Amino acid sequence: MPELPEVETTRRGIAPHVVGARITGYRVRQSRLRWPVELPASIIGARVDAVARRAKYLGLVLPGGGVLIHLGMSGHLRVVGRDDIAGRHAHVDIEFDNGRILRLTDPRRFGSILYQVGDWLSHPLLAGLGPEPLTADFDGDYLFAQSRRRRVPIKSFIMDARVVVGVGNIYANEALFRAGLRPRRAAGRVSRAEYVALADAIRQTLTEAVAAGGTTLRDFLGSDGAAGYFSTQLSTYGRAGLPCTRCGAQLKGLRLAQRATVYCPKCQR
């Protein structure tokens, strides 16, 4: 499902409905997600200070702690009303004093809802994460430095959250296309100049996707139910065998680290 743009779109969609609202209760219909759902009773009565994002995690920031929410592959968050019927995979509801309900629906259950006392960013799962791709500490020099002696394919390298967060399969394919780099190139054999182009490509791709409200594939919708429209701008993802949007050559598809990978054999070297 969601990569950084979809998570950020979700954050922006739910924030107006829950920031400043007080939690009045919650309902866990299915606790067995990626990890057992953690929602302590102490969150009841707490007012939401903010909805934050780190990597693909959302954080409901409360006075004494934070609720971490990850959407996994197939999850989405919607703000619904009390009369809204919970679907088959509506696993968790968090209810607020303004009558709204924040509902996590996730068919594959790779998502998670966890709690962290104090600063939500201190949760162990967030330790060791690389920089955000849309902040100043992420650039070509950083990628170059991190990649020395690494033999992993460049695509796997930029999808590694310890290197940089938020780059999932769709945007990894897209960013490599923009930067003109073949997905299988060893990370350690990519030049500094190429990394500068790649960092720019990642930043641009993600920025444009956020502006578009994310990419809609299958079932992703923003928290207001509106579809993102970045899919109309995809150059590679889902286009194996089709002509390159830039040169017309036939795009090649392969599997790299078990993930669908698409590139243009003429434009990417």
Place this chain on the structure above:
DNA sequence: CCCAAGACCTGGCGGC
């Protein structure tokens, strides 16, 4: 330390 593969789940699709 580095890397590849397996694990966790359900649902949709194409092929026969």
Place this chain on the structure above:
DNA sequence: TGCCGCCAGGTCTTGG
């Protein structure tokens, strides 16, 4: 139609 195998936006864990 029905069944089977494969595929899907993620990421933690394990084993070499």
